[in-house]
Amino acid sequence: MILNKYRLINWSRASLLHVFLLTVTVTCLFPLFWMLRCALMTNETIFVDKSLIPANLHFENFAVAWTKGNFGAYFLNSVVYTACVVAGIVLVSSLAAYSFSRLQFPGKNFFFYLFVAAMAIPLPGSFVALFVLMNNLGLVNTRHGYILCMINVGLSLSILLLKTFFDKMPKDLEDAARIDGCSKLGIWWNVAMPLARPAIAVIVIFNSLNVWNEYILAMLLLGETRLMPLQRGVMVFQGANSTDYPLLMAGLSMAAVPIIVIYLLMQKHIVKGLSSGAVVG
Secondary structure, X not given: OHHHHHHHHHHHHHHHHHHHHHHXXXXXXXXXXXXXXXXXXXXXXXXXXXXXXXXXXXXXXXHHHHHHOOHXXXXXXXXXXXXXXXXXXXXXXXXXXXXXXXXXXXXXXXXXXXXXXXXXXXXXXXXXXXXXXXXXXXXXXOHHHHHHHHHHHHHHHHHHHHHXXXXXXXXXXXXXXXXXOOOHHHHHHHHHHHHOHHHHHHHHHHHHHHHHOOOHHHHHHOOOHHHOOHHHXXXXXXXXXXXXXXXXXXHHHHHHHHHXXXXXXXXXXXXXXXXXXXXXX
């Protein structure tokens, strides 16, 4: 009798937990579904048809938005920016984190805590100084200027995550590599980087999301249409098609799909990467 009572309590708790999680999941996914639904309708039926799945699906809205809204160029710009920024962040942050973790040099702790303190400064708080610096360097309205700024934005958190990982890395592996003739750079590349793949995966996911969805810095530094990333292009497209809701939803859907796919493919690394500072392997 007591055993059945405990089973009933455990079953009730598990059921309530699953109902709660299912509710949260539906709440998160429904806006995406509604956006895609509206993208497949016409401007005449979007406020009339109340069904979850429209009777007539208009896939041509995506083609019209792609060509009319210049989404091809915006999409390519975002791919280039995301790839370059993420690669730059992984390279610079891994080198810096390995140096802070394994090397001894004057001001080591000072510079590390300086990077950590930079995380407390919101990006809008540095806009004036950042724009003046970029303008003096002649990097306003340039791709590499925007890429350098975005690399700087993602460095602090990435260095903190990787240093935490490298601090827990067994030194026996480095000693074995050193006996085999590896230099410090060789140990970083052949030992530290392969072991840090879970943490690197987290850095890639977080910074990909950040760069792909970035809008304010792009608005500040990139005024020419040919240089605009996708999110900036979406806002320009919205201004020109503020009453054509299906086309606008089609553009927003195309902007959201790539980063959702990346997140779904790499989501298993998030928990493993965030906890990799405690357990290496």
